[in-house]
Amino acid sequence: MKCHACGNTRIDAAMGRCPLCGFPLMHMVGDGADPEGMLRKLSGEYREQKLSEITLGFLTYSHEMRAGRLVRSGVRERAFSVRACDLPVGEIVWEDGDFARIDEGEAITVTLVIGEGEAGRQVELSMEAPDTEGFWHVGLLAEPGFAVRVAVGDSKACCRSEAVPLLLKEQEGQEG
Numbered sequence: 001m002k003c004h005a006c007g008n009t010r011i012d013a014a015m016g017r018c019p020l021c022g023f024p025l026m027h028m029v030g031d032g033a034d035p036e037g038m039l040r041k042l043s044g045e046y047r048e049q050k051l052s053e054i055t056l057g058f059l060t061y062s063h064e065m066r067a068g069r070l071v072r073s074g075v076r077e078r079a080f081s082v083r084a085c086d087l088p089v090g091e092i093v094w095e096d097g098d099f100a101r102i103d104e105g106e107a108i109t110v111t112l113v114i115g116e117g118e119a120g121r122q123v124e125l126s127m128e129a130p131d132t133e134g135f136w137h138v139g140l141l142a143e144p145g146f147a148v149r150v151a152v153g154d155s156k157a158c159c160r161s162e163a164v165p166l167l168l169k170e171q172e173g174q175e176g
């Protein structure tokens with residue numbers, strides 16, 4: 001079985017709820033007119049309710065030449081245009097920004113910014129520079145259980161970060 005809210009496939013009918021996101025398993029009595037459609041609607045609403053406060057972005061750094069040396073001149077937050085609740089599980093969504101490439105294999109740190117209502121947190125992700133020819137792009141890959149990985153590279157070659165939970169433990173709750 002699959003959890004329609006978060007995409008978790010490790011779930012069986014004996015569980016009352018999805019262990020990753022808490023979405024209740026629906027047992028239906030009789031056949032409604034459109035049980036699939038009903039389930040899709042309810043799970044979509046649950047996903048949206050859980051993730052609607054979450055905004056996602058990442059930090060970008062600018063550099064300039066000063067006295068013959070390249071120095072960091074600024075840090076900016078760049079927001080992803082896709083909402084957390086609209087990310088398709090298992091499919092990378094790329095931002096359209098072009099970023100300068102760093103030599104392949106080098107260690108890079110990407111800072112993911114997860115905003116939650118008024119508050120926010122930054123998560124530093126260590127990755128290895130991907131082997132690409134052109135500009136880098138930054139993407140998001142939603143994982144089962146309301147988590148995301150950051151992808152850097154392009155649609156042909158990219159590196160992926162570890163998975164980061166979108167919700168902090170205390171927010172997850174079991175209340176639905």
Ligand SMILES: [Zn+2]
Nearest residue numbers: 003006018021
């Ligand atoms: Zn789930």
